[in-house]
Amino acid sequence: MTSANVDPRTPVLVGAGQFKQRPEVPVEALEPVAMMAEALNAALADAAAPGLAKRATHTWVVKGAWPYSDPAALLNERFGIAARTGLSTDGGHVPQTLVNMACNRIAAGQADVVLIVGAEGIWSRRRARRAGQRIPYTGQTDKAPDELLGVDVVMNNEVEIERGLRDPINVYPLFESAFRASRGETVDGHRDRIAAMWESFNRAAVANPYAWVRTPMTAQEIREPSPTNRLVGFPYTKCMNSNWDLDLAAALIMCSAETATAAGVPADRWVFPHAGTDGRDTDHVSNRDNLHSSPAIRVAGRRAMELAGVAADDIEYVDLYSCFPSAVQVSATELGLGLERELTVTGGLTFAGGPLNNYVSHSIATMAGKLREHPGSIGLCSANGGYLTKHAFGIYSTTPPQHGFRHEDCQRDIDRLSSVELDAGYTGRATVEAYTVMHGREAPEAALAAVRTPSGRQWARSSDPSLMDEMQQSEFVGAGIVVNDSFEFASG
Template sequence: MAPGIGVPEFLPINQRPVHSSRRVTASARFVGMTVPRTLDPRTPVLVGYGQVNQRQEKPEVEPVDLMVAAARAAADPRVLEAVDSVRIVNLLSWHYRDPGLLLAQRIRAAKAATRYTGVGGNVPQTLVNEACRDLRSGRAEVVLIAGAETWRTRSRLRARGIKPEWTRQDESVPEAPGAHDGVPMAGEAELRINLDRPAYVYPMFEQALRIAGGETSDEHRRRIGELWSRFSAVAADNPHAWSSDAVPAEQIWQPGPDNRMISWPYTKLMNSNNMVDQGAVLVLTTVEKATYLQIPSDRWVFPYAGTDSHDTYAIGERDELYRSPAIRIAGRRVLELAGVSADEVDFVDVYSCFPSAVQVAAAEIGLPLADPSRPLTVTGGLTFAGGPWNNYVSHSIATMAERLVANPGSRGLITANGGYLTKHSFGVYGTEPPTHEFRCQDVQSEVDAEPTRQLQVDFVGTGTVESWTTPVGRDGTAERAFLAVRTPEDARTLARTSTSRRPRRRSPRTSPGPRFKCTPTAARRCSSVPPIPAGRARGPRRWSAGWADDSTGTRVSGSCGTRCLPTPRRTGPSAAC
């Protein structure tokens, strides 16, 4: 473990806190802000927000070290010592039984209770919503929310066969409560065919968006490349972003040596970047406590409202793959609770693990995708600013706070997403003191009342492909195909086909299932994608690429939900199962 020093040397100079020894007078405390005398003293306020990037080769630096560094960047030591609740976002780089205990000890928060969380990119905003309720009710006085990942360092050590010498907590340390909170990540149908990675599922949403929009593959890829290019431009101006390069759209949507295809239509630069070492901390308290601790009010940011909700975790049961009732209901409700419209928020950060997540959320909430005066990110997104697993939104909230205090009177919207467009959390923030108490509302019953689609796990028959994706290996060959298929009764089934480097035709008598056949209704509508290099797209690999369909006309017959071995392509894609 790295030494517990005041400000770690790896913290960039421009991110190190400046602590003043002078007492802040009442007039100085409220510079730039008029705090109404009628303001409830228990009004929640965000008073500290710190971020840190660890770019140097320092294998001794572990996640808790980054949390300590971010905490010291967020708040004065006396504020940290006043923390009575430490809540840690679930981390994947290392296992601690109670990471909050380690952090509390390092920042000398002797009386702090600790809590851990389940997984999900929604967690940081959910923690803010919960903290605001606890502060209002008096269950907490000063809440610190922290998260960090050293995935880049851990991956490099693992590649060299080195085990990190990081802090281990033995069984004498009780596990912090909350680690197993949350809803499941996927349903039976998804798990059965191993459709269990974000890099596979979100491209399925993307294809559904394309088909619903009536776009060709090239039109669509160019458009989402332009969307992501705008995100990269924001990251280039964000001092906390992992990548500071603005990337042209063509370099994003076209595969290349440093931008391989991951799963059609997404290249590497359309995926979240988890190869980062990043940490972020948020500190919330009440107006009364902030005044007592003499925290300058020109750093205050007020959470106005928050909502949480989740869609059905079974992807196959969602009514449409390009819609999210939970985002529509909870995202619009948080704006109503805050008393603003979507047009009235000055800054927005839409959770951006993949382009489809941004497009679905923007459509459901009513946010323009290409408004040059208001990008849909303040950080640059998970590809360019960094995607530290569950903790990205801690960074987006911290960056949002910086943008708001730099523009007094402004308001911002944060959206957060966990799982496969499954778990959602929203928050509206501003620098002006609120005219009402922090508002939150449970909208889950409304979401649960939305229509779903019948899922047929063992469907046998003929159906219509509504979406698909083909994961692509590092050598540029398509590995398999995942498909969402509508049955004649308008139910849905999910299917997977598998390739083999040495395919062989199987006799129907020895096959594990009935024949599985894809016959495009019109050959001109079936394009060969992804763009596999010449000489590699032979046999089953070329077949796997043939699932592209610029309409919804491709039809499938056979037993969906089985794993199939494709035969070489001749007159059309086919497979013996």
């Protein structure tokens, strides 16, 4: 089968564009909607069919840290098109979920051309504010989009927030300790390994012209704390955390095969989504069966491969969502990819950049370029929102899918799997299941721990300096502790 004789309703990615700005005078930066327009222009140029925008039936924007209420309408106005507008909910899974949604609608004849765009201008906005200046933004706060794309999920309960699990920087290092213990690694050996893995991500970023951080770094420089690389949540230094202090934009153009042909998109620009899946783990981390794995990634990720008719060893290029090392390792393990292979095409959210919800738009755009450079190869992109909570997968190739695009929402199968109850009021003896030590700029501030009780899972914390120091030197997963009435813990 060739692109010339595929089913007319086969969805195809025909344009991928990225944009990066770092002006010397921050107040001269483009506002985010203008950045989106630049990325979309790049995607149209990439498709070699400038008139394709006029055929758009839908313009969808990935939600960002800006005040526009319907940025897709602003883009429609700039490009002179009358497409239906959409704005996503929050989550790093969103771009791949939108691609899956676009493919389903295109295949069903409910859409012809879908423009998917996102941008963040956090770097320039922050620096302009520091200088007492303001980047002018287009005013728009009262227009609602035609569609709200996705469903918001409340991912923290009151107990988790109260005990210190407020943000991803608190939660992902907990997963890291649980993953380390599941493999039987030593604390130091594990730190060496994840630093080496992140060095490989840095190398990919250095080679990526759209990466935000392209300064080469060694594993040692990534691993060890320094004045510019402080510890954040042990064992993570700053250079192992997602970086959203950046100005990046990306756009994807999806359409049907018949529309691509009619618009004159050259066949060598066509990248076919073969399969996509979606699913999520328990909304609250408190209810996960364990903290070193992800049933949703296992079920939805492997199902994507089954729908595409490929095995892990058939996939030449991979970009796993990489907000923190634990996310990469859990995903690779669940998908059967192995931790030794290359797991990014961009450089990941630390180095390529983590523009809030829009990273995977960059991931897919970069993947499209890789697959075009190597026709017939297969690529997989994973997307993750929350705390290993919301997941989406896509498998791509320049070769048309034998049975058309195939998609599945895997939630029913995921929901059948076991979970754990939160034992919020428990005090007494318990066993550490996962932990981290959170650091301020000068010193460690609090140890956070997930502990197993006779009836479920409890969260506890400690600010004992000697205990925090010990927890960073030796393995505490599996250790016995005592939780007091204030839900603080001590060795026991």
